[in-house]
Amino acid sequence: MPLRLTALAAALMLAGSVHAADRIKVGFVSTLSGPGAGLGVDIRDGFNLAIKQLDGKLGGLPAEVIVADDQQSPDVAKQAVDKFLKKDKVDFMTGIVFSNIMLAVGPTVFENQTFYISANAGPSQYAGEQCNPFFFNVAWQNDNLHEAVGKVVQDKGYKNVVIVTPNYPGGKDAVSGFKRYYAPKEAPSGGKGKVAEEIYTKLGQLDYAAELAQIRSIKPDALFFFLPGGMGINFVKQFVAAGLSRDTQLFAPGFSADEDVIKAVGAPMMGMFNSSHWAHDMDNAENRRFVADFQKEYGRMPSLYASQGYDAAFMMDAGVRGVKGKVEDKAALKKALEAKNFKSVRGDFKFNSNHYPVQNYYLRVIGKDSSGRITNRLMGTIFTNHADAYVAQCKMK
Amino acid sequence: MAFYRPARYQKPLVIVLLLALLVLPPALDAWGQAFYIGFATRVLIFALAASSLNLVLGFGGMFSLGHAAFFGAGAYVAAICMDNGISDALLALPLAMTVAGLLALVVGAISLRTRGVYFIMITLAFAQMTYYLFVSARVLGGDDGLPLAGRMTLGGLSLSSDGALFYSALGCLALVMTFLGRLAGARFGRTIQAIRDNEARMEALGYPVFRYRLVCFVLGGALAGLAGALLANLTGLASPNLLQWTQSGTLLVMVIIGGVGYLYGGVIGALVLLCLEEVLAGFTLHWHIGLGLLLIAIVLFAPRGVAALFGKSDG
C-alpha cells in the first residue's frame, strides 16, 4: 500500500512540474530585520525595481516573488528555504546576504536542483572545491573587494595595519583576501608591511569600546575593517569619537563605505578609501537608468547591494528568455545563465568556470560632490578582469 | 494538587491518534503535501521537548526557564557525533541524552539550592551562559552553529527520507510518553508530585528532597537533549538559536497552553502552538501580537492560576 501511494505521489509531482512554466516563481530569502537588515532591504529593493522595469515578468513569463526574512539566522533561513523548495516549488532562489547562511542552506537548494543566483554572498567554498552547477554569483567572490583594498594599502606604502572583522566565514575570507595582496610573504608583490593584529568581533556586535582601546594601544598607521551593515556604521562612528582617526587611516571594502553607511555616519566618513566593482557614478546607460529610477522609486541613493539585486533579476530574465520559458530543462537553463545575456550596471563582465564573475575592481573615495552631498567618487581602477583565487580548485565543467 | 491520573478516555484516544499518525506520511505524500511531513515531524519533536519540560515543571514543580540549554546541547551532540562518524542513532541519541543530562546535573546542582524567583532567574542565566559558551567556541561553529553532513541511520537504516525521520520521531515520542505515563504512577512520580505540593512535609517524612528534584531535573534535561538531537537531524543544523532563552519561553508557553502537570500537556501545547504559527503566519506577519494577547488573556481570566483552566485546583 505505501508503495503504491509513493508511486502515485511521484506521478503527481511530475504532473506538477509540467505546468510550472506558465509563470516563474522566485524564492527571495534575505536578512530583512536586525543589524544586517539594511543590506537585505537594498538587495530586495534593487531586485523589485528590476522586476518592475521588466513589467512584472521574467523572460516574458509572469514573475512571482515570494519574500522571506532569514533574521540573519541559519536555521530560520533553512526553514524558509525548505518551504520555498518543497511547498512553493520555486524556479529560482536569491537574496541571501551572509555567507554563513548561504553555506547552511546551499546543500538543500542544490540537492533540489534549483538555481541559486547569489546577489551578495560569495563564499570561497562555492568558488573552489564545492562549486556547483546550480550556484551562480552575480556579485563577486568574498575575497575580491578585500584583495583590492589590500593592493591599495600595499601600493600606498602603509606598514603597520590592524584588521577588524566579524568571526564568521565572510570575515575570514576578508582577512585572507586582504592579506593576499598586503603582507610581507604571501603577497605576490612582496611588501614590507606587517599585520599588527587581527581582531575578530562577534557577528552583530555594536559596541566596539574594548576593540578601540586595543587599537589605540597598537597605534597602527592604517586600519582595514570589514563589518557589514549596522556593525560598520557603529564602528566608524565610535572610531572617530574615540579620536583614533587622527593617527590611523581607514580602509574598507565597498560594503562598509556605501550609501547606507554614509547616510548614517555622515561627515566622519570623509576621506575614507574603499574598493568596489560598481559605483553610482559609473557612466553607462544601464547604470544611469538604474540610479535615477532607484532614487525616484525609493527616495534614496542605491548601494552596491541594490545594484547586485538589480543585476540578479536581469540575469534570471536572460536565463528564462534563453530557454524560451522551459525552465525545467536544467541543462539548457544552466547554459543560458552562463551565457550572461544581459547588460550589467557595472559595465561588462563574464562568468568564470566556477560561475563567479571575472570583472574590474575600482578605487573610490568618500568626499563631497558638486552639490555638497557626501558620497563616493570613482578614483581609478585597481584590478582589471580580476578572477578569484579559488577557481582552479573547481572541477565543474 | 492531586496525583496525576489519566482520564478514562485517554488510552483509546491515544491509540486512535497513534494509528492516524502511522498513516500520515503516505497520506500527505498522496495529497502532494510532502512538505508537511517535515512539519509534522517538527511538531512531534517539539511535543517531546515540551513534555520533558512538563516533567520538570508540571510534575516536579521546578520553574525552569533554562530548558532550551539542554534542548540545544542535544542538537550539538548530534552534530558532533555525525562529524566524528557516529551516525547510528542507537549510539548518538543516548549520547545526546547523556551529555544533556550531565549539563542538567551541573545546572541543577547549583540552581536547586535556591527557590522561587531566584530559581527562575538562575536557570535563565545558566541557559544564557550555555548559549554564549557555544557561540563563542569556534570548534562549535560560533554563530553559525554546526551543520550536519547528513542524517543518522537507525541500525543500518537510513533516516534521510522525511518519512523515516517522522517514524523515528514518532517512535521516540511514543516511548517517552509511555515512560512518563508509567513514571507518573510509580514511586518516583508520586514522590516528585508530592514534593511539588509540599516540599517541607516531604523532607519531614524523611525524603531527601534535593536528590529527587535533581534526578527529575536531570531526566527532563536528558529527554530535552533527545528532542534536540532529533531536531538537528530534521533541520540539518545545530543552531545556537535553539539555546536561546526565548526558546525556553516558547517551550514554556507550549506546556502552559497544553496543561501543566497533565501527561499530554506538552504534546497538545506543541501541536496547538506550531499549528497556530503555521496558519497565522500565513495571514499576517504580526501574528505574535495575537499570541501575546492570548497569553495575557489566559493569565487574567484564569484567576486561580493557569492550571485551573484545565480543571485542576491548587491545593
Add this chain to the structure above:
Amino acid sequence: MTQLVLEQALNGLQFGLMLFLLAAGLTLVFGIMDCINLAHGSLYMVGAYFVAAAAQAADSFWIGLGAGVAGAAVLGLVLELSLFRQLYRRDHLSQVLATFGLILIANEAVRMIWGAQPLLLNPPEALSGPVEIGNFFYPAYRLVIIAFGLGVAGLLYLVVARSRVGMWVRAGAANREMTEALGVNVQGLFTAVFVFGAALCALAGGLLGPLLAVQIGMGESVLILAFVVIIIGGIGSIRGALVGSLIVGTVDTLGRALLPTLLRAALPADAAATLGPALASILIYLLMAAILFFRPQGLFPARA
C-alpha cells in the same frame, strides 16, 4: 598597558552604570512586589524607540531623551494600572507567562510602527568627538553616560537612604505585609516604583542608543544581564544592584579585553585562541555561580 587597563576600566564603568539603570528598577519590582517581570527589557527597547523617534522629530537629542523618558513613564503607568496590578498576587508561572506575552507584543508592535530595520540615533554634535584625559583621548559621549549613571546612582541613594518614601521602599522590600500593616499606601508605592523603573529603562535605552542601535530584540539580551546583576546583588537591594552592576560591567569588559592576551601568555596560541573568547563570554556567569554557591541570597540580601 596601564593606559589600556585604565581605558578598559572606564569602559567597564560605563557599561556597569547603564546596567545599573536597568537593574535598579527591576530589583525593586522583584523585591517589593515579588513579581517577575520579563518585559523589563521590552521597556528598555520601547523607551529607546521613544527617545529615537522624539529626537528625530525634535531634531535634538536632549529634547528627545526627555520626551522619550516621559513617554516610557506614561507607558509604565498604563501597564501598571492595567496589567501588573493584577499580576502581583498571582503565582510566578502567571507572571512569566503574561510578561512573556508582553515581550511578543512589544517586539511586534515596534516592528509594525518603526519597521524591522534598526533606527540610528546620533549623539549631540558637541559630544561626538573625543576629549583628552591626561595623555589619552576618550569619547566625550561615553563620559557623559558615566556622569548620568553616577548622577542617578547618587540620586537613588539620597532617595532610598534618606527620604520617607525611600524608607517605605526599603521596608517594603524587607517585609511587604508588615509595611502594609503599618498603613503605607502600598498600592501607590508599587505604582510609583514601577513607573520610576520604566523611566530608568528608557533613560538607559536612550543614552545607549547612539552607541548601539535602537532595534527589535535589544532588550532580551540585556535583560539577562540585569538578572545576573540582581542575583549577584541580592533581590530588592539598590546597593546590591549598584555593586552587582559595577562587578558585572568591569569583569565583563576587562575579561573580554584582557583575558585573551593573558591566556596567550600562558597557553599555546591555538588553545588560547579557542579558550579566550569562550571563557571571556561566560566569565560573569561563572562569577554568578560562585557567588551563589557561597551566598545563595546574593551579596546584599534585602530580606533577613
Add this chain to the structure above:
Amino acid sequence: MAEALLEVRGLSRRFAAVDALKEVDFSVDAGEVHALIGPNGAGKTTFIHHVSGALQPDSGSVHFAGRDVTRLSMHQRVAAGMARSYQITNVFLGLSVLDNVALAVQGRPDAGGSFRFWQPVSSEQWLFDEARTYLDQVGLSARVETVAGNLAHGEQRALELAMALATKPQLLLLDEPMAGTGQEESGRMVELIDHLARHVTILLVEHDMDAVFRLADRISVLVDGRLIATGDPEAVRADPEVRRAYLGDDL
C-alpha cells in the same frame, strides 16, 4: 536510668540581635513523654526546629540515639528515627487520606527507596496495607478514601500523627497537637497520644496545660530562650521561678 534517647547540649541560636535560644541543655529519656512548655514567644517552636533539623544552631549539639546529629539534615534525622508533626496542620490536602500515609510509609529507609520509575505504586499493596494499620491506630480507618482537604480539623491532626507514626519513629516530636481543636476533639487527641506513648518516646510541645499534666512524665519550661526548670509535673508546678514566669497564666 536508661541512656537519654535525645540529648541537647548547650544549644544557642541568635536571630538578628535577639537570643532565641541560649545554652539550652535538655534530654528526653527513652520511653517517656517529655513535655516542653513556656509562654508564647519563649522559643519552643524554634527549639523543635533545631531538634528536627529544619534549623542549624550557632553553637551546641544535638545527640540522638547515641549519635551526634547536629549537622544532619531533616530527612537524615527522620531516617534515623525522629518524626515530627506540625503546629499548623501540614498534610497533602489534595491527596486521599490513604495516599498521605502511604507516602510516609514509602519514604521510610526500609521501604526500598523511591527511585522506581516503572512499577506502579498501585501494585504495591503492602504500602497501603501498612498505611491502613496506622490509620487504624489514630481512628481514621473509616475515612481512608476521603481527600485530606475535606477532613475536619481534628481528623487532619490525627492524620498528621498517622503520617508521623508511619515513619516508624523512636522519637515523636509533637508541636502543639491540640492547637485549634475543640473540647471534644482534644479529649480524643489526649487519649490517642496516651495510647501511642506505650510504643514510642514523645517530646510534646503544648499550651493546653490539662493535656500536659495528664500526659507528661517530665516537664521542661522554656522562658525567653532559656530552660528554667526540668522535672516531674509536681516539682515543676511547685517551682517558684516557673510560677513567676507564668503568673497570670493558667497555672
